[in-house]
Amino acid sequence: MNQEIYRKLAQKLDGIPNGFPQTESGVELKVLAKIYTPEEAALTSEMKLTPETAEQIARRIGKDPAKTASLLEEMVRKGLIRAVDEGEQCKFGLIPWVVGVYENQLGRLDEELVQLLEEWFAEGAVQWAGVLNTLPSIHKVIPVEKSIPFEVQIFPYEQASALLDNAKSFGVRKCICRVHRGLAGQPCKYPLETCVVFAQAEGAFDDDPDTRTITKEEAIGILRKTEEAGLIHSSANVREGHEYICNCCTCCCGLMRSLYMFGLENSVARSDFRATVDPETCTGCGTCVKRCQFGVPSILDDVSHVDERRCVGCGQCVTTCPSGAMTLVRRSKDQISLTPRDAREWTVERARKRGISLQELGGLDLPTASNARARILASGHKKKTR
Numbered sequence: 001m002n003q004e005i006y007r008k009l010a011q012k013l014d015g016i017p018n019g020f021p022q023t024e025s026g027v028e029l030k031v032l033a034k035i036y037t038p039e040e041a042a043l044t045s046e047m048k049l050t051p052e053t054a055e056q057i058a059r060r061i062g063k064d065p066a067k068t069a070s071l072l073e074e075m076v077r078k079g080l081i082r083a084v085d086e087g088e089q090c091k092f093g094l095i096p097w098v099v100g101v102y103e104n105q106l107g108r109l110d111e112e113l114v115q116l117l118e119e120w121f122a123e124g125a126v127q128w129a130g131v132l133n134t135l136p137s138i139h140k141v142i143p144v145e146k147s148i149p150f151e152v153q154i155f156p157y158e159q160a161s162a163l164l165d166n167a168k169s170f171g172v173r174k175c176i177c178r179v180h181r182g183l184a185g186q187p188c189k190y191p192l193e194t195c196v197v198f199a200q201a202e203g204a205f206d207d208d209p210d211t212r213t214i215t216k217e218e219a220i221g222i223l224r225k226t227e228e229a230g231l232i233h234s235s236a237n238v239r240e241g242h243e244y245i246c247n248c249c250t251c252c253c254g255l256m257r258s259l260y261m262f263g264l265e266n267s268v269a270r271s272d273f274r275a276t277v278d279p280e281t282c283t284g285c286g287t288c289v290k291r292c293q294f295g296v297p298s299i300l301d302d303v304s305h306v307d308e309r310r311c312v313g314c315g316q317c318v319t320t321c322p323s324g325a326m327t328l329v330r331r332s333k334d335q336i337s338l339t340p341r342d343a344r345e346w347t348v349e350r351a352r353k354r355g356i357s358l359q360e361l362g363g364l365d366l367p368t369a370s371n372a373r374a375r376i377l378a379s380g381h382k383k384k385t386r
Contacts, residue, residue, distance in 0.1 A: 008045045012045045013094075013096070013101075017354055017356055018097060018100070018131075023123045027120045030116050035078075035080070043063075043068070049347075051092055053090070055068075055069075072092045073380070076372075076373055076376045077377060078104070078108075082094070083372035083373045090372050106179065114184050129264055132264050132266070132267040133266045135266050136337075136346055138268075140237040141233065141271040141313055142314075143158065143273050143313055144227050144314065144315035144316060145161065148315065149328070157242070160245050163198075164216055167198035170215060170216055170219040171197045171205035171213050172193055172214050173210055175252070180252070181251070195244060195246055196244065196247075199374075202371070223247070227316075230293065234247075234256075238341065238342050238343060256268060259312070260294055268312065270312045271312065271314065273313035274331050275311050275315070275326055275328060276306060281325035282303045282304050282323060283302075283322070286299050287322060288317035288321055291317050315328050
């Protein structure tokens, strides 16, 4: 393994505001070497957040345009970079490690890679904590819709089903966190196929080997089933431009685990709601205690008490309370931080908090949704089936 090639790539990924923790042993370089070929690593290290055409990239780094284009398309198929349409041109840009490259390795995850990842998490615990605890948080909890009183105003980004409204393609994937933990010898009790993805382009997931194409109705059905199972909705910590909804547990999800098990308060942004209980109605049955994954409610003197500091506002305790004593209320203004409008605003703020210069990453012209990746996946599928 050429460590210098992968060290340069690690530095590039850490330059993205999401972060890429580095360790003294360099185990993260072994992770990268398992995923990227040396040629792919070298090319990614030269790329920018702002997408460029293959010709622009090749000219800038002194490589053959045709060979560069072919390599870039292969990297898109492997989930290492993004591809977007701009007019008649296809452009390519960097994506972060999380959420991005890691989640795209679902079909390539094996015991060897999981072992390397576990070593990285263990050795780089302090570095990971620094990245995950930086504001704005990567994900934000979305409350179960039926847990919110009908008279309370609720915004579209606070409703899982509303995020699907403008999409034209829908799919579902296995939760990579649960697949990961299973390969690490710690299988999860919750359902596996729970990650809902969606896009504004038609046919976006038709040739994606890791995604099962579904209808909007099926996507909503999955959200309902995950709610019944007690899983926690979360998505990107933005108000606009969502592309997925995770349905998380505190035993597997890296972000939820960081909050619940390691006390990293900013690893996940809480919803703008919190649970409250009516002591006059509560029967002290303990259903909420069993339901909550964060240890928020407790029974004292036969009445449920809510630890507001620990509550993420998911609403799972509300939907199963037999007496109707549990409800969600909107947090006070001083407890709510403004959710970034979109990925651009999130990235700018996160870069500021981490002291990162976006100019060194080639500026910030984040693309809107397109069907470029689907087209590249389809072309690769056709080559394999000829």
